[in-house]
Amino acid sequence: MPLIVCPKCNSEEINGTPQADSRLLIHCDDCGNEWLRGEARRDPGRPAVRTIDSLHAAFPTTLDVRPDVRERVALLASEFQLEHRGPLPEHEDYRAKYQQLFSREGLPDATPEDLLEFAVTDTVAGAGNMSGLTRAWKTQGAEKAAQKVRDSIEFLLHGPDSLRLEDRLTQLVDGKKVGFPSFNKEPLLTKVLCVAEPDRFLPILTYSSPTDGKKEIVKLVFELDLPPAEKVAWTIGRLAVWSNDLLRSLVGNDIPDLHQAARFLAWARTRPALSRT
Known part of the structure; x- marks a missing residue:
C-alpha cells in the first residue's frame, strides 16, 4: 500500500481492509478515524460498507426488548431486591x-503491590x-511489570481522546499497544473500567462466555441476540x-x-425466559 497518512491526526499507523466493492476501508490505529479509499465497483447485491x-x-x-420481557424483568428485579441485601x-x-x-x-504513584493486588x-x-x-510478573520483576501495567491503564483510561474508548480497549486486547501483555486481557481491562467508572460499567468482565458473558446474559434475560465478536467490524472492544x-x-x-445489578x-439468567415457559 502506498504511503497514506490519516487526514485527522497525520499518523502513518494505519491499516486497510478490502471491501466487497473493491474499495479499502482505512482505519487509523492512533485516532480511530475511518475512511474509504478507491473507486467503488457497483454491485447492488453486495452489502454496504x-x-x-x-x-x-x-x-x-x-x-428492541419486547414489552412483556421488560415487564417480567421488572418483576424479577423487585423480587431480587426483597431477598438480597444492598451494596457491600x-x-x-x-x-x-x-x-x-x-x-x-494517582496512576504514577500506584505501587507494584497495589497493582498486583488489583489483578x-x-x-x-x-x-x-x-x-x-x-509468573510474568516475577520474571520481569515487580517494578518493570508495574510500569507496563501503568502504561496499559494510562492508554485505556486517559487517551488519546481522539481514539474512542472501545477502540483503545480493542488495541490493548489485540496486542497493538504497549503495556503488560498478561494484563491486557478483556477481563482485567474491563475490571479497570468498573472501578474507574463505577456508575457506567457493570462488573461483568467478558463479552461472551458459555453462560455468564454479557452476550449470553442479554439473550437469557432479555431475549435479544447480540453479534459475535470478529476482527474487522464487531471488535471485542466495541462489543464489550x-x-x-x-x-x-x-x-x-x-x-x-x-x-448489585x-x-x-x-x-435472573437462571430464571426461565418467557419464550421457554
Missing part, C-alpha cells in the same frame, strides 16, 4: 481506592486464573462497551448500584 458509527447505530437498544461496604472502599489510584494524577483479588469481580500474570451500555440502560433504573443479572 459499515463504519463504526453505522455499526453502533445498528447495535440493539432497549427499544468493602466493595465501595475498594472502588474508591482504585478509582483514585487509576486517576491521571489477583476477586473484590468487585474476579478476572479468572492469574497464574500466567503472576456497547453491550455494557445496553445492560446498564436495561437494569440501571431499577437497580442503580451496578455491582450484576448480581441480579446472574440470578
Whole structure:
C-alpha cells in the first residue's frame, strides 16, 4: 500500500481492509478515524460498507426488548431486591481506592503491590486464573511489570481522546499497544473500567462466555441476540462497551448500584425466559 497518512491526526499507523466493492476501508490505529479509499465497483447485491458509527447505530437498544420481557424483568428485579441485601461496604472502599489510584494524577504513584493486588483479588469481580500474570510478573520483576501495567491503564483510561474508548480497549486486547501483555486481557481491562467508572460499567468482565458473558446474559434475560465478536467490524472492544451500555440502560433504573445489578443479572439468567415457559 502506498504511503497514506490519516487526514485527522497525520499518523502513518494505519491499516486497510478490502471491501466487497473493491474499495479499502482505512482505519487509523492512533485516532480511530475511518475512511474509504478507491473507486467503488457497483454491485447492488453486495452489502454496504459499515463504519463504526453505522455499526453502533445498528447495535440493539432497549427499544428492541419486547414489552412483556421488560415487564417480567421488572418483576424479577423487585423480587431480587426483597431477598438480597444492598451494596457491600468493602466493595465501595475498594472502588474508591482504585478509582483514585487509576486517576491521571494517582496512576504514577500506584505501587507494584497495589497493582498486583488489583489483578489477583476477586473484590468487585474476579478476572479468572492469574497464574500466567503472576509468573510474568516475577520474571520481569515487580517494578518493570508495574510500569507496563501503568502504561496499559494510562492508554485505556486517559487517551488519546481522539481514539474512542472501545477502540483503545480493542488495541490493548489485540496486542497493538504497549503495556503488560498478561494484563491486557478483556477481563482485567474491563475490571479497570468498573472501578474507574463505577456508575457506567457493570462488573461483568467478558463479552461472551458459555453462560455468564454479557452476550449470553442479554439473550437469557432479555431475549435479544447480540453479534459475535470478529476482527474487522464487531471488535471485542466495541462489543464489550456497547453491550455494557445496553445492560446498564436495561437494569440501571431499577437497580442503580451496578455491582448489585450484576448480581441480579446472574440470578435472573437462571430464571426461565418467557419464550421457554
